[in-house]
Amino acid sequence: MNRLGPPDPGLLSLNTATVREKWSLREIIAGCARHGIPGISPWRDQLAQLGAKEAAKVIRDHGLRVTGLCRGGMFPAADRKGRRAAIDDNLRAIDDAAVLEAACLVLVVGGLPAGSRDLAGAREMVRDGVGQILDHARSAGVPLAIEAMHPMYCADRGCINTLAQALDLCDELGSGSSRRDLGVVVDVYHVWWDPGLRAQIERAGDKRLLAYHICDWLVPTTDLLLDRGMMGDGVIDLALVRSWMGEAGYRGFHEVEIFSARNWWKRDPDEVLMLCRERHQTAS
Amino acid sequence: MNRLGPPDPGLLSLNTATVREKWSLREIIAGCARHGIPGISPWRDQLAQLGAKEAAKVIRDHGLRVTGLCRGGMFPAADRKGRRAAIDDNLRAIDDAAVLEAACLVLVVGGLPAGSRDLAGAREMVRDGVGQILDHARSAGVPLAIEAMHPMYCADRGCINTLAQALDLCDELGSGSSRRDLGVVVDVYHVWWDPGLRAQIERAGDKRLLAYHICDWLVPTTDLLLDRGMMGDGVIDLALVRSWMGEAGYRGFHEVEIFSARNWWKRDPDEVLMLCRERHQTAS
Numbered sequence: 001m002n003r004l005g006p007p008d009p010g011l012l013s014l015n016t017a018t019v020r021e022k023w024s025l026r027e028i029i030a031g032c033a034r035h036g037i038p039g040i041s042p043w044r045d046q047l048a049q050l051g052a053k054e055a056a057k058v059i060r061d062h063g064l065r066v067t068g069l070c071r072g073g074m075f076p077a078a079d080r081k082g083r084r085a086a087i088d089d090n091l092r093a094i095d096d097a098a099v100l101e102a103a104c105l106v107l108v109v110g111g112l113p114a115g116s117r118d119l120a121g122a123r124e125m126v127r128d129g130v131g132q133i134l135d136h137a138r139s140a141g142v143p144l145a146i147e148a149m150h151p152m153y154c155a156d157r158g159c160i161n162t163l164a165q166a167l168d169l170c171d172e173l174g175s176g177s178s179r180r181d182l183g184v185v186v187d188v189y190h191v192w193w194d195p196g197l198r199a200q201i202e203r204a205g206d207k208r209l210l211a212y213h214i215c216d217w218l219v220p221t222t223d224l225l226l227d228r229g230m231m232g233d234g235v236i237d238l239a240l241v242r243s244w245m246g247e248a249g250y251r252g253f254h255e256v257e258i259f260s261a262r263n264w265w266k267r268d269p270d271e272v273l274m275l276c277r278e279r280h281q282t283a284s
Numbered sequence: 285m286n287r288l289g290p291p292d293p294g295l296l297s298l299n300t301a302t303v304r305e306k307w308s309l310r311e312i313i314a315g316c317a318r319h320g321i322p323g324i325s326p327w328r329d330q331l332a333q334l335g336a337k338e339a340a341k342v343i344r345d346h347g348l349r350v351t352g353l354c355r356g357g358m359f360p361a362a363d364r365k366g367r368r369a370a371i372d373d374n375l376r377a378i379d380d381a382a383v384l385e386a387a388c389l390v391l392v393v394g395g396l397p398a399g400s401r402d403l404a405g406a407r408e409m410v411r412d413g414v415g416q417i418l419d420h421a422r423s424a425g426v427p428l429a430i431e432a433m434h435p436m437y438c439a440d441r442g443c444i445n446t447l448a449q450a451l452d453l454c455d456e457l458g459s460g461s462s463r464r465d466l467g468v469v470v471d472v473y474h475v476w477w478d479p480g481l482r483a484q485i486e487r488a489g490d491k492r493l494l495a496y497h498i499c500d501w502l503v504p505t506t507d508l509l510l511d512r513g514m515m516g517d518g519v520i521d522l523a524l525v526r527s528w529m530g531e532a533g534y535r536g537f538h539e540v541e542i543f544s545a546r547n548w549w550k551r552d553p554d555e556v557l558m559l560c561r562e563r564h565q566t567a568s
Contacts, residue, residue: 112503117521123479152436154477155503155519165479193438195407195449219396219439224505235439237401 013039015257075129187213206249232283297323299541359413471497490533516567
């Protein structure tokens with residue numbers, strides 16, 4: 001590990017999902033500042049509780065940067081009304097991201113509508129949905145970041161399952177210029193297995209690489225959703241993926257996002273944040 | 285579903301994992317014959333209990349065809365001794381497959397060696413391992429079928445995770461002639477999410493399509509390994525995938541393989557086999 005030397009600690013960011021079971025957004029903001037973690041990525045339900053404007057002020061007052069807002073997406077729905085509601089919700093998410101001056105709005109694109117087996121159709125709904133919100137995102141100055149989701153979430157969370165597929169969508173819908181309007185999240189948990197990972201990160205380049213999420217893949221993994229590992233506790237060669245991100249021109253934050261019902265969510269968040277800082281240095 | 289009309293019931297095969305919790309191999313053979321299921325695919329531990337020659341005789345006496353032997357593979361290991369042991373085990377598996385006149389030996393290639401994060405290295409061990417057993421397989425007349433494994437098994441079961449990757453390996457190692465020495469298993473559970481599925485099935489063609497495994501992906505899925513669904517109970521458009529297999533020239537069996545600790549493994553195997561026959565007709 002660390003063939004590159006340790007990463008810049010000034011690039012660490014915390015996705016609030018990592019400690020939100022025990023702390024409110026206000027507490028997480030203060031915690032990040034206290035632990036010297038300069039980036040934060042909130043989720044919309046906690047953001048709604050605090051209010052976007054108040055959250056933006058508190059985050060600014062603590063000197064933090066918002067590395068992403070989680071999340072928009074969830075475009076496929078069984079009927080036109082459902083798809084329209086998803087668009088409206090995404091437009092509101094873009095407005096919130098603008099208030100936060102977030103580096104991007106993360107899109108978890110959604111899976112199959114209930115009762116459907118039409119995967120190609122769901123993917124078309126995703127393309128149409130992203131297309132319908134892109135102008136608003138451009139006007140608001142909020143880059144949209146498609147998160148390629150692990151194939152085990154294809155049915156119920158995200159039917160864009162590889163970086164190649166996400167980048168094809170960017171090529172189809174995004175600006176041809178150098179403007180960073182539409183790009184991807186590289187979350188190691190979702191893509192570490194992909195034999196095309198290095199090539200697709202290179203293909204994306206600085207323009208399309210809008211966020212980089214880190215955690216680890218545990219062996220064994222006991223739950224499809226809520227058993228992510230802390231960096232260093234699993235099998236992902238995080239330093240290698242970081243080197244590929246750097247070669248492709250990415251200079252942004254490294255955002256820790258750990259869903260862990262059986263372990264990290266039960267711990268004292270101060271302990272978790274200390275370990276995030278340490279493992280960012282020693283194991284990513 | 286069933287845009288093709290129902291499949292030929294004479295192409296149904298049972299992977300014994302589906303009912304092996306309650307029945308011995310001898311009982312499963314008799315059960316398949318009793319329920320009019322003309323194909324069977326045994327696992328090696330049960331085969332060892334009965335003995336390969338005796339199993340071959342009993343299977344022949346019941347008029348069944350062996351659509352595959354599960355399984356070879358598991359090539360990566362931390363040291364040379366471990367890799368050598370894997371090769372020896374695979375050579376024995378080939379011999380057993382020959383005794384059974386199996387249509388193929390299924391290769392579950394293996395994941396990362398214990399303690400390793402070197403995914404590229406593990407994939408090289410797989411390539412080297414397949415290369416080392418291929419001559420023996422050719423001599424024995426046993427086609428080797430690489431099973432592209434769902435990415436959620438990348439770390440601990442199989443680091444060949446897409447059909448494209450498996451077919452690249454076939455192109456590198458297999459015969460350039462029309463000889464069916466090395467090919468792939470298309471198991472819908474592993475590959476249904478792949479946006480390149482249709483193109484890769486077409487690329488494989490009749491020569492490389494050695495086996496077709498069916499079951500279903502449940503929503504939600506409660507266990508990474510042991511929560512597969514019966515055809516029709518999940519979200520995979522099985523008729524569509526079958527149509528792609530047919531267009532690519534595949535004329536072989538449809539092998540039902542269901543790992544289901546919480547449901548099907550608890551049922552009366554006669555009930556399970558009846559439903560396999562029914563759902564093969566109505567939902568695949």
